[in-house]
Amino acid sequence: MAGRRLLILGGTTEAAALARALDGAGEWEVVTSLAGRTRAPAALPGAVRIGGFGGADGLASYLRSERIDRVVDATHPFAATMSANAAAACAEAGVPLLRIARPAWTPVPGDRxxxxxxxxxxxxxxxxxxxxxxxxxxxxxxxxxxxxxxxxxxxxxxxxxxxxxxxxxxxxxxxxxxxxxxxxxxxxxxxxxxxxxxxxxxxxxxxxxxxxxxxxxxxxxxxxxxRRPAPPATPAVAAVAGALDWLRA
Structure with missing residues (x-):
């Protein structure tokens, strides 16, 4: 499994935690993509790519040219356009995709x-x-x-x-x-x-x-x-541990 390439669509704590968990393990060559909205993002292990892809078609082209084997969408729950583009691009390029879907907050007694x-x-x-x-x-x-x-x-x-x-x-x-x-x-x-x-x-x-x-x-x-936007109909897990299991399967 050494040498396989993973693209993490990042910008969240889950994306950073996944990159750290895989760092040094030798199983995956990790590239984390950031949108570039924050001028001084926190340091991440592995390669970091900053900037957009040019929509779903641009992302699909990137997946093919960079020989990406799998993609984990760990973007913010409100990054609806990026998640939709990831679903379309991975389907076009034939690359397996998993989304980390952080559970939403729910009100408890006393909340207004x-x-x-x-x-x-x-x-x-x-x-x-x-x-x-x-x-x-x-x-x-x-x-x-x-x-x-x-x-x-x-x-x-x-x-x-x-x-x-x-x-x-x-x-x-x-x-x-x-x-x-x-x-x-x-x-x-x-x-x-x-x-x-x-x-x-x-x-x-x-x-x-x-x-x-x-x-x-x-x-x-x-x-x-x-409220959150509706997510794309892609396979999803609730936490980084589920993404690690998927990558090791």
């Missing part, structure tokens, strides 16, 4: 969740539900901030690894450049310090950013939760 389809619907709910001057914690990344410009009466605290373009920012928005994982104590302090009255989040699942949900529950404030 408002589930919405996207950032625009989240902004509409905030505009109708919160009083002028209320502070909202945005934890959905830098690329979906613009819809909240329609809430000029609210204050926003945006937590993102990198800042959005200035024209996307709401009028009253404090930027926090931070990378998870986040602790419950830290999230409690953030909510208290800024007087947060609601949290907006994507249902990303996982442990790295889940503490904000517990902190919101304790503070009895609502969480406007953006």
């Amino acid at each position: 969740w408002i589930e919405v389809a996207d950032a625009a619907e989240a902004a509409d709910w905030l505009a109708g539900a919160l009083p002028a001057g209320a502070a909202v914690l945005l934890t959905l990344g830098r690329q979906e901030v613009a819809p909240f410009k329609r809430c000029p009466a609210l204050r926003f605290v945006l937590r993102s690894i990198e800042p959005p373009v200035p024209e996307d920012l709401p009028p009253d928005c404090l930027l926090l450049s931070e990378r998870g994982p986040f602790t419950l104590d830290g999230e409690r302090a953030l909510i208290a310090r800024h007087g947060i009255r609601a949290v907006v989040a994507k249902n990303a699942g996982g442990d790295a950013t889940a503490a904000k949900l517990a902190a919101a529950r304790e503070a009895a404030i609502p969480v406007v939760m953006i």
